[in-house]
Amino acid sequence: MIRIKSINYEHAAQRRTFVGVVYSRGSKEIKETILNSLDRRFSKLHREGRIHIHDLEAYGQTYNCLTPNILQSFPFKSFENYSEFRKILELFNYYKYIIVGLGNEQSGGIGVANFDEEVEILYTKLNIAKNEENFKFLQDCIDSFLKWINEARDRCGQVQYYVTLNLGLATGEVSRFVTSSVLRCFKVSDYIRPNIIFKLKNGINHKKEDKNYDLFQLAMDCTCKKMIPTYFLGDSNHNLTIDPFKIALMGCRSKVYQNLHGEDTTIGRANIVYNTINLPRIALEINKENSSLSKNEKVRLFKIKWGEIAEVVKDLLFDRFYKTCELDVDDLTCNLQNNLMIKDLSKVDSLEEVFKNGTLSIGFIGLSETIELLTGEKFFTSEENHEIAIDIVKTMKETIDNYRKKYNMNFSLLGTSGEFISGRFPSEDKKYFSHPLIDKEFYTNSFHVDVDSLLNPFDKLKYEGPFHKFCNGGCISYVEFQSAPLNNIEAISELIECAIKRDVNYLGFNFPMDCCKDCGTTGTFDNCGKCGSTNILRIRRVSGYLEDANFFTPGKKAEVAHRKPNI
Incomplete structure (x- = not known):
């Protein structure tokens, strides 16, 4: 008999329930069936821990994550006979309906690109008066919405929905009230969800003379207590050409923006498929088979071997992409009925017309361990090793860009977060190798410096900053505080300015809570x-x-x- 407590979960959002046990058991069987059905080139790399096929149970069954276009087909007519209070209430019920629908139709997270602006547009088009009574009820509904996101564990009977609200740019009266309410409610509550991303941009909220500067101050005050919000840095050099209203990030760091088949935007677009390559594994093999090589020769060989694996991963992504495109449009009921994607599913001949606007991402994990294995030193201990690390990631990005040009598909490079694989990869590597870097039982996320580096925050951002521009599929840098920097807005502000100077894309702050x-x-x-x-x-x-x-x-x-x- 299978006991509830016997189930090992793959991420921290899961909880033990009967339905969750049924799902987990079924998911395990489905994963094995899918692995057995794949081209042996693909399954072998996954089984040996050289790569990880994310959300394996969803292979060919659905896409990953989506930033839905809520506005293009919002059901305004169904609101016509409602009172103003009912309109506000049902507006947020609609968001819940979309979150539940997508949460059980896709494998990944749900992002809202401009939550503040969206609510104002809907509020205005629904002809709701801007008065004190309505604003008070609007605030209550926002609080209730946040509470629901924290408590609803409906997905697969065990998991909360991965929801990210991007906000901070809209300057209208209702928009500003929405942003203020979200931040104030989050700060004084015990909520830990949703992920909130404050989009920072000169001329809107970054400088004292900007209209929404007060909201930026409020956001930083909330961060000081709750670690949330995190910050999209629209004034970093590689983000300067991006329209901040058209981009949104997922809390996990996924970034979908450039589009070879239409407008550069995040809204209505998805990450369709992604895999992650185990970088330390390549370095471990090189050291075992070619221990006498010089540092530069090892790095050269590493690039070659990574390229060989990337070729297989590219083929794997195509295989999964086209299998997913074979779905019928009515397999994606929520998307079909609510017209949430960049193209109307009811008007396309095949899902490929829609999904080609999405991204196919190749991720990486363990750059820090990799450089140490290849050179004998950490990449943040010398400028030479730092340049080697940058060169490796630059080479990865060049390969990705070549795929984009050759196949006319939206390939991207992802600095993987690796919740499950940070432990899975060293566990697999331990079967073949012995090394202290494996014995610590985790690999460092993406290009991050070691979590115990003890670098001061300015040096940490200096070393991580140059990698951000290469990771067009998403990345983040974190600064770790010893304790909550309560009321220390100046510290948060100074680090944000440093991050912008270092060309950081997305910035977060951590501390034990x-x-x-x-x-x-x-x-x-x-x-x-x-x-x-x-x-x-x-x-x-x-x-x-x-x-x-x-x-x-x-x-x-x-x-x-x-x-x-x-x-």
């Missing part, structure tokens, strides 16, 4: 200083989202144990 379940005291502690309780909720960030540390995967638990503050 503990809460006594018995008396509600918050801080950082093993035992509650007020009541002495050991019944402590420990919130930490994992793969972009805040979660209860008790539910982390083994790899992420090992990583958290190694984390050291930058400030």
Whole structure:
């Protein structure tokens, strides 16, 4: 008999339920069936831990994540006979309906590109008066919406929805009220979801003379207490040409923007498929087979071997992409009925017409370990090794760009977050190799410096900044505080300015956040200083989202144990 507590989960958002057990058991069987059906080139790389096929159970069944276009087919007519209060209430019920529909129709997250602006457009078109009474009810509905996102565990009977709200740019009265309400409600609550991304841009909210500068201040104040929001840096050099209203990020860091088949925008577009390559594995093999080679020769060989794996991964992405395109449009009921994608599913001959606007991403993890294996030193300990690391990622991006040109498809390079694979990859590598970097039981996300580097935050951003422009499929840098920087807006602001100077795309701030379940005291502690309780909720960030540390995967638990503050 299968017991609920016997199920091992792959990410921290899962909880143990009967329905979850049924799903997990079925998912495991489906994954094995799919692996057995794949071209052996693909399945062999996955089974051996050289690559990871994400959301394997969804292979050929659905796409990954989507930023839906809520406005293009919003059901205004159904609201005509409602009172103003009912219109506000049903507006947020519609968002819930879309989240539930997409959450059970796709494998990944759901992003809202401009939550503040969207709500104002809907509010205005629904002819809702801008008065104190309506605004008070609007705030209550926003709070209720955030509460629902935190508590609803409807997906697969065990998982909360991965929702990201992008906001901060819209300057209308309702928009500003929405942004202010979201941030104020989040700050004073015990909410850890949704992920909120504040989009920062000169002329709108970045400088003191900007209309929404006060909202930027409010956002930073919220970050000081709750780690959220994180920040899309529209004034970083490689983001300057991007229309900030047309781009949105997922909390996990996914970025969908450039489009070979239409307008450059995130709205209505999806990441269709993505895989991640295990970089340390390549370096481990080189050291074992070619230990006498010079550092430069090892790096040259690494690029060749990565390129060989990337060729197979590219073919794998195509295989999954075209199998997904074979679905009928009515297999995506929520999208079909609500016209959420960049093209109307009811008016296309095949899903390929829609999905070709999405991205196919090749991710990577463990750059830090890789450089140490190839050179004997960490990449943040010398300028030479830093240049080697940059050159490797640049080479990856050049390969991705060649795929874009050759196949006329939206390939992108992703700095993978790796919640599950950060532990899976070293576990697999341990079967073939022995090395202290494997023994620590996790690999470092994407191009990040080691979590225990003890670099000051300015140096951390200096070393990570140059990688951001290459990762057009998404990336983030974090600064780790020893404790919550309560009310220290100046520190957050100074680090944001440093990140912009270093050409960082997306920036977040981490710190341990503990809460006594018995008396509600918050801080950082093993035992509650007020009541002495050991019944402590420990919130930490994992793969972009805040979660209860008790539910982390083994790899992420090992990583958290190694984390050291930058400030």
